[in-house]
């Protein structure tokens with residue numbers, strides 16, 4: 001089993017770097033750490049970057065996950081190869097472009113490019129944020145895949161990944177540490193990046209950001225709302241070239257060794273946002289009957 005240590009970055013192509021980078025700094029609030037050889041590095045926490053824009057065609061290029069060390073990377077290569085997954089080792093130049101010591105790349109069963117990295121550069125000084133959005137860290141990444149169950153099978157058989165919750169066949173929220181999820185897969189017709197999440201410091205930050213986004217005329221995709229799964233309060237918004245960002249606050253941790261994944265019904269209005277549901281959910285059959293006047 002391959003042990004993922006953390007999420008590392010999302011690497012995305014952009015046909016208009018000035019607009020994509022400008023949005024990430026001026027609207028999302030990230031720090032532009034610099035750019036080199038057509039790659040712009042955006043910082044949100046101690047990672048050198050968690051979002052890299054690479055000049056070229058718009059669209060996600062890769063999602064990076066960090067492993068412990070070189071031995072773990074070599075072992076991962078062997079395990080992936082043994083599982084019939086085609087693995088490509090990164091070159092030193094490509095590793096430098098990612099500010100990692102070494103990495104390998106492969107595609108998930110749907111064509112989402114995944115990179116396993118070691119030695120991602122970490123910076124001691126706090127980020128110089130583009131604006132005070134209250135960002136505390138790169139929280140999670142969400143991929144698209146046509147078959148969420150198959151995606152779960154892939155990740156849970158090869159990696160230290162557990163499912164925290166399902167939203168029917170629509171989504172699978174997965175963890176490899178106590179955070180409720182750092183990897184999610186949502187059903188989509190094509191592989192791709194569903195969204196990138198940033199945790200913020202308070203509920204007030206979510207709401208202040210929502211106001212700021214509205215005043216800037218940024219398209220709010222959903223929220224403010226509250227996810228019944230992680231109980232995080234969230235707002236999703238659209239960036240250039242279809243990149244969806246999410247701020248959220250209060251993601252729960254799962255410390256229980258006997259956690260049983262729940263299955264939320266995607267046809268329910270409150271499946272993703274519990275503030276869209278009834279004000280009071282009857283908690284027992286008797287209450288349900290009374291509520292229904294049975």
Ligand SMILES: O=C(O)c1cccc(O)c1O
Nearest residue numbers: 227228229230231232272
């Ligand atoms: O945080 C969550 O629970 C969550 C649930 C559904 C979809 C998401 O993007 C989430 O972050």
Ligand SMILES: [Fe+2]
Nearest residue numbers: 140142197246
């Ligand atoms: Fe999310």
